[in-house]
Amino acid sequence: MTAPVWTPVPIPTQASAREAVxxxxxxxxxxxxxxxxxxxxxxMHAATHSxxxxxxxxxxxxxxxxxxxxxxxxxxxxxxxxxxxxxxxxTDDLDNLIRHLGLGPIDLVAAAHGGFFALDxxxxxxxxxxxxxxxxxxxxxxxxxxxxxxxxxRPPFFASLPHEFQELSPSxxxxxxxGVAAWLELQHQAMPGPRIYPNVKxxxxxxxxxxxxxxxxxxxxxxxxxxxxxxxxxxxQHMPHAQTATIAEAxxxxxxxxxxxxxxxxxxFLAGH
Numbered sequence: 271m272t273a274p275v276w277t278p279v280p281i282p283t284q285a286s287a288r289e290a291v292x293x294x295x296x297x298x299x300x301x302x303x304x305x306x307x308x309x310x311x312x313x314m315h316a317a318t319h320s321x322x323x324x325x326x327x328x329x330x331x332x333x334x335x336x337x338x339x340x341x342x343x344x345x346x347x348x349x350x351x352x353x354x355x356x357x358x359x360x361t362d363d364l365d366n367l368i369r370h371l372g373l374g375p376i377d378l379v380a381a382a383h384g385g386f387f388a389l390d391x392x393x394x395x396x397x398x399x400x401x402x403x404x405x406x407x408x409x410x411x412x413x414x415x416x417x418x419x420x421x422x423x424r425p426p427f428f429a430s431l432p433h434e435f436q437e438l439s440p441s442x443x444x445x446x447x448x449g450v451a452a453w454l455e456l457q458h459q460a461m462p463g464p465r466i467y468p469n470v471k472x473x474x475x476x477x478x479x480x481x482x483x484x485x486x487x488x489x490x491x492x493x494x495x496x497x498x499x500x501x502x503x504x505x506x507q508h509m510p511h512a513q514t515a516t517i518a519e520a521x522x523x524x525x526x527x528x529x530x531x532x533x534x535x536x537x538x539f540l541a542g543h
Contacts, residue, residue: 276445279529281325281452285332291348292341294366296358300348301341301367304332309400311377311540312364313340314384316406316523318433320347320460326529327379327536334537336377341367343387345466347459352466360387360468361394368398377540379403381525382496386410390470392482401543402486403536406497406522409505412473419501428495433457439493439521446527453526479508485543486512489535491520491527513539 287302301321311331313324321340331338343360345351352358364387368376377400380388385407392399408420428436434443434450434457443450472478486509490502499516506514515535517524525532 276441278446278449279326282329284325285329285338287328287332287338292367292370294363294370296356297344297352297363298350299341299344299363299367301339302328303371304328304336304338306332306335306337308335308337309377309540310337310339310371310373311379312368313338314364314378314380314388315340315342315346315460316382316384316437317465318437318457318460319381320349320456322347322459323456323526327525327533330529330533330537334540336540339371342460343384343466344468345463346461351463354464354466357466357468359390359471361391361471363468364391365395365398375400377401377403377543379405379536380407381405382407382522386470386474387468389474389479389482390472392484393474393478394471396482396484399484401540402482402484403489403539404486405489405525405532406491406494408496408501409479410470410474411476411479411505413476416476416504419504423498423501424495436495437522439491439519439527441493441519442521442527449526453523476508479505480510482509483511485539487535487539488512488514489524489532490516491522491524492516492518493521494524496522 320342342349385404520527
């Protein structure tokens with residue numbers, strides 16, 4: 271039997287970074303920070319991962335001269351869950367972390383559920399965001415036409431399927447079993463307890479999306495079951511400042527499955543803005 275044609279990408283050696291827990295109003299959040307005087311890029315994780323899941327991006331961004339930072343939201347890896355009945359606002363937590371670190375305008379790179387909060391932050395604090403990169407995110411858009419499309423995309427039983435089936439493309443699962451195992455290990459450690467659902471400042475509507483003026487890169491995987499290319503185009507219609515990119519043979523985690531191509535797209539976008 272012929273083996274699948276796929277070239278696994280080993281997890282690279284990580285750049286030097288300081289790890290700490292920030293004591294913020296209402297919570298304590300774990301983060302890592304490569305430091306330096308470069309432009310700060312904050313990485314916001316998906317619902318299935320944590321700040322530990324950006325292993326393919328951390329050294330690449332750092333070597334390009336950026337100050338790279340990622341943090342775990344409430345209840346995720348090494349961060350306090352706080353009171354689930356009072357989960358706070360993810361936007362406030364991010365703003366408090368930025369103040370804690372003494373940062374100026376930031377570039378936000380947000381995957382999946384992290385995209386909800388990146389957009390909410392950009393709307394609440396537009397002068398603090400230099401650019402937005404939103405990866406395979408449903409964005410939390412509260413519009414009837416958008417909800418109808420998503421209902422057609424994923425039947426009710428979809429939520430009961432294994433995370434790796436939901437999020438990783440068939441090509442990746444077939445071609446890189448070690449990569450799948452590493453992804454799953456990070457997924458299992460990401461939420462040691464019940465999932466915390468932070469509040470957003472306001473539901474995202476098409477009208478609000480159209481007010482975002484920061485340069486934006488929208489990325490998805492060609493095989494993404496959550497955000498297929500057609501849904502990405504629907505989002506982009508309401509983001510006049512956005513450019514789009516679709517990564518072949520990638521699912522809901524293109525930054526993990528196809529890191530070389532994703533990193534190239536991201537670096538070119540950041541350098542252009």
